[in-house]
Amino acid sequence: MQTPEITRDSLHRFTVNDIKGNPVDLSIYKNKVLLIINTASKCGFTPQLDDMEKLYKDFKDKDFEILAFPSNDFGGQEPLEGESIQQFCQLNYNASYPIFEKTHVKGSKVSKLFQFLSRKRLNGRFNSIPKWNFHKYLVDKNGRLVNYYFTITNPNGNKIRNAITRLLQQ
Numbered sequence: 001m002q003t004p005e006i007t008r009d010s011l012h013r014f015t016v017n018d019i020k021g022n023p024v025d026l027s028i029y030k031n032k033v034l035l036i037i038n039t040a041s042k043c044g045f046t047p048q049l050d051d052m053e054k055l056y057k058d059f060k061d062k063d064f065e066i067l068a069f070p071s072n073d074f075g076g077q078e079p080l081e082g083e084s085i086q087q088f089c090q091l092n093y094n095a096s097y098p099i100f101e102k103t104h105v106k107g108s109k110v111s112k113l114f115q116f117l118s119r120k121r122l123n124g125r126f127n128s129i130p131k132w133n134f135h136k137y138l139v140d141k142n143g144r145l146v147n148y149y150f151t152i153t154n155p156n157g158n159k160i161r162n163a164i165t166r167l168l169q170q
Helices: 048-062 083-093 112-118 158-169
Strands: 015-017 023-025 033-039 064-070 136-139 145-149
Touching: 033 048, 033 158, 048 064, 048 083, 048 158, 112 145, 136 158, 145 158
Parallel strands: 033 064
Antiparallel strands: 015 023, 033 136, 136 145
16 A cells, blocks of 8 residues: 655644653554544533444444544533543543543644644635534545534444545545
8 A cells, every 4th residue: 555645734744642641643644544533521422432432443443543632622621631531531431542632622722733623724625623522523544634523423423434434445
């Protein structure tokens, strides 16, 4: 399989920190379809963590990854810090997908990755700033934003599953 080139419109050019604070070069996800979700442990939509795990188990062996980014940007609904976030997700929802460092997904402190995901002038596709927790971004194997889904869209629902299946077949 040919390795895609990292381009300006690819999220593979970013480095983020994992839940322990270690840098992760997102180019390690070349040739993988990604679903990136801003999460929170004390939100009415937190049970989506269970749906995320079901989706992840079904597709993880097929060049697919879920990347979870906890955020406290909405109503203070992510009061946990560091590895206690990961422990919460694992103990309560058996989460086995990668969970990254708590980050800002909107506002003046928004991370570079979420600036890219949410601004058309940077990603070339969409303006879609998260309006709440569990906003989802679908990214193709080249690191390009393909679509986004609002909080109410179930990550394990047919809409997202079908889109992932199509991308994996490309």
